[in-house]
Amino acid sequence: MRNCCRFFNSSIGLKITMALTGMLLCGFLLLHMLGNVIILFSPEAYNLYSFKLTSNKIFLYTAEVGLLGLAILHILVAIKLSLHNRRSRPERYQNKKNSGLSRRTWYSSNMIITGGIILYFIVTHLLDFRFGEEIMTVQNSVTIRDVAASVIGEFQEMGDVIFYVVAITLLMFHILHGLRSAFASLGLEYPRYEKSFNVLSKLFVFGVSAGFIVIPIWIYFVGV
Numbered sequence: 472m473r474n475c476c477r478f479f480n481s482s483i484g485l486k487i488t489m490a491l492t493g494m495l496l497c498g499f500l501l502l503h504m505l506g507n508v509i510i511l512f513s514p515e516a517y518n519l520y521s522f523k524l525t526s527n528k529i530f531l532y533t534a535e536v537g538l539l540g541l542a543i544l545h546i547l548v549a550i551k552l553s554l555h556n557r558r559s560r561p562e563r564y565q566n567k568k569n570s571g572l573s574r575r576t577w578y579s580s581n582m583i584i585t586g587g588i589i590l591y592f593i594v595t596h597l598l599d600f601r602f603g604e605e606i607m608t609v610q611n612s613v614t615i616r617d618v619a620a621s622v623i624g625e626f627q628e629m630g631d632v633i634f635y636v637v638a639i640t641l642l643m644f645h646i647l648h649g650l651r652s653a654f655a656s657l658g659l660e661y662p663r664y665e666k667s668f669n670v671l672s673k674l675f676v677f678g679v680s681a682g683f684i685v686i687p688i689w690i691y692f693v694g695v
């Protein structure tokens with residue numbers, strides 16, 4: 472127990488926890504994006520997919536509690552790490568400019584801010600889709616939730632489309648830096664593989680973000 476507390480109080484322990492929770496949340500994002508893209512091909516298939524995913528309540532609640540636990544841990548550790556860094560680097564205010572060799576970017580310096588906006592997005596997103604009004608439909612003689620109708624309804628307003636595009640773009644920058652930090656914290660940054668890692672992580676981040684962003688834009692401008 473004491474070792475466990477010591478781990479969570481050390482800078483490396485916090486960084487490893489941050490890296491692992493962040494990577495697991497990225498896994499959720501990939502699956503969530505792939506599931507949501509189905510709506511562009513067939514709203515009926517999307518409803519069926521959602522029905523299958525949510526009909527096993529034990530699976531659903533376990534996954535939701537796991538996801539919530541990961542998100543809470545990720546946020547708490549982020550706050551703790553940020554306070555930790557602030558205390559151990561008082562000179563940051565004098566040395567804010569990017570140096571030529573530094574990997575510092577506007578988004579790597581503002582992870583707490585992009586994270587806060589993403590959290591705000593997730594709360595409103597859950598209020599709309601997870602806890603919002605449930606529309607029902609009958610498919611193959613079975614009454615199921617018409618999740619497609621909720622999503623299509625949401626993206627009839629330009630303001631909502633812009634909100635999603637902005638939030639997902641910030642999410643993209645957040646993960647772009649997060650993945651790089653995660654690999655460094657886990658000691659997986661080998662100079663030999665740096666180029667391939669950079670290409671793969673960018674492919675992942677841009678692929679997931681593009682998959683999410685295309686949904687509101689397509690529904691608003693083209694329709695499904």
Ligand code: HEM
Binds near residue numbers: 597618687
């Ligand atoms: C166009 C993009 C998106 C669409 C259409 C979408 C759609 C949905 C829908 C319909 C649900 C409710 C599922 C249900 O109750 O059966 C949901 C849940 C959720 N979404 Fe999204 N989503 C999008 C993007 C995102 C993004 C970018 C994030 C994270 C930053 C996210 C995080 C979540 C979470 C955490 C849940 C709750 C999962 C659960 O309770 O099982 N979503 N989403």
